[in-house]
Amino acid sequence: MKRIVRCTLISLFSALVFIQMINAQSDDSFVPVASNIDGAEFPRISDDLRVWLQIKAPLAARVQIGGDLLPSPDPVYLKKNEEGNWTMITPPVVPGFHYYWFLVDGVRMNDPGCNTYYGWARPTSGIEIPTKDEDFYIPKNIPHGDVREHWYYSDITGKWRRAFVYTPAEYETSPDKGYPILYLLHGSGENERGWSLQGHMSFIMDNLIAARKAKPMVVVMDNGYAVPKDSTAYPQSTSRGNQWVVLSDVYLKEIIPKMESFYRIAPGKGNRAMAGLSMGGGQTAFIGFNNPGLFSSLGFFSGGGIAVDIVSDSSVYGGLFSDAVSVNNQFEVLWFGAGTHEPSFAERNAVIKEGFEKVGIKGIFYESEGTAHEWHTWRRCLYEFAQLLFKKGTK
Structure with a gap:
């Protein structure tokens, strides 16, 4: 019974993500994340801290996301569009720094659009979710050590x-x-x-x-x-x-x-x-x-x-x-x-x-x-x- 309930919750979460992705296609509030590599358009983040993820894998049969970016304890599926891009938009994410990765046909790989950091005992994608009205950790025009x-x-x-x-x-x-x-x-x-x-x-x-x-x-x-x-x-x-x-x-x-x-x-x-x-x-x-x-x-x-x-x-x-x-x-x-x-x-x-x-x-x-x-x-x-x-x- 517990397994059925868990699977139902995961399915509902995936459905919610898919609905948000559809609704956001014309939403111009998403901008590239500060922790992206130079010139990368994805991942993107909205004013309300939703994250738009995308990876191009036209030959893949399934793509999932793992890590601590999402509240789900299990990997969540992305959706494939006609161009071969797998995409999803998350619900609002808790501010702070989060590790994540893609599972492409079961193979773990980092997001090519963002920087990697050493976490989870290996180089891992990381994303910075901004915290409103805080700049104590941001570089300023002062003497630097x-x-x-x-x-x-x-x-x-x-x-x-x-x-x-x-x-x-x-x-x-x-x-x-x-x-x-x-x-x-x-x-x-x-x-x-x-x-x-x-x-x-x-x-x-x-x-x-x-x-x-x-x-x-x-x-x-x-x-x-x-x-x-x-x-x-x-x-x-x-x-x-x-x-x-x-x-x-x-x-x-x-x-x-x-x-x-x-x-x-x-x-x-x-x-x-x-x-x-x-x-x-x-x-x-x-x-x-x-x-x-x-x-x-x-x-x-x-x-x-x-x-x-x-x-x-x-x-x-x-x-x-x-x-x-x-x-x-x-x-x-x-x-x-x-x-x-x-x-x-x-x-x-x-x-x-x-x-x-x-x-x-x-x-x-x-x-x-x-x-x-x-x-x-x-x-x-x-x-x-x-x-x-x-x-x-x-x-």
């Missing part, structure tokens, strides 16, 4: 690794100045490019620094995966928890020492922070809470894998949260954010907030209105979090 590609060899993994490193606009003209540093982690299925490309991290920081809402800082975005070259040194390293042990060692023994010796970083815990989204939020908790003397502030953006019973269970994170006074003295900022359209993460934060309030631990909890488990939630999180960092100076 640089994002550098920094390669280094890891003795722990036995491989070359890459970090993207943001330096503020003033970095090159202030050779005698040391800067605080933020280690910023990506989510599952993405990589070290995510914060720069999908997240627009550099524009967010440029705008904050130019407006004097945030201190000039260096931001390091490294890869969130680490497999040891010597598996005997890390038993069961294939499990997520043990992979995080490896990554923690890479940060403590390689990334942090290498970055803070190569770049002009001000010394001390008070000048070091870490934050991450989704999987990266859980990794931030694992690294930061198990090394409380290392970071002054920690941020969790839709943090996955964070223990919700961190207050009630004294065995979690070495019992760190059994002493509220110590926690408050250890950290300047403990920051938790999630979108209102990602209920499981918002609910996790609510439980943690309740536990903090019961014992008197200071935390900041933020909800991104109208966004889901996607990049605009995390852009807003970075925007809010970065403004609070490094206010007390070196400890």
Whole structure:
């Protein structure tokens, strides 16, 4: 019975899409999306945030769309016209950044009209659905920092690794100045490019620094995966928890020492922070809470894998949260954010907030209105979090 109901709902959704496509053929409110490759007419977007997709595949028997652009959990069929173009128009899409792809006769392929980004563990089409009256992540006519590609060899993994490193606009003209540093982690299925490309991290920081809402800082975005070259040194390293042990060692023994010796970083815990989204939020908790003397502030953006019973269970994170006074003295900022359209993460934060309030631990909890488990939630999180960092100076 459930299968029949599900199939009926999918059929109704497909019918709705087809009706909207027919009604929109003469609608001139659709314009090419900002994330398209240069000169591409499709995908297109309307004033009410409907998306018009089109791909030319005259010999194909069927074309579907997958990903998180549509509310349907299953691929949805496109319709073929006389010119061999397969098209559809979606219902209004939630603002933010969404991954999607086509299935052409069952073969997954990216949309040739838009840029690709590393998501879902491979290069994937991505589309930017604009958010009304928000420009904090848009480039402006102000001084801009640089994002550098920094390669280094890891003795722990036995491989070359890459970090993207943001330096503020003033970095090159202030050779005698040391800067605080933020280690910023990506989510599952993405990589070290995510914060720069999908997240627009550099524009967010440029705008904050130019407006004097945030201190000039260096931001390091490294890869969130680490497999040891010597598996005997890390038993069961294939499990997520043990992979995080490896990554923690890479940060403590390689990334942090290498970055803070190569770049002009001000010394001390008070000048070091870490934050991450989704999987990266859980990794931030694992690294930061198990090394409380290392970071002054920690941020969790839709943090996955964070223990919700961190207050009630004294065995979690070495019992760190059994002493509220110590926690408050250890950290300047403990920051938790999630979108209102990602209920499981918002609910996790609510439980943690309740536990903090019961014992008197200071935390900041933020909800991104109208966004889901996607990049605009995390852009807003970075925007809010970065403004609070490094206010007390070196400890």
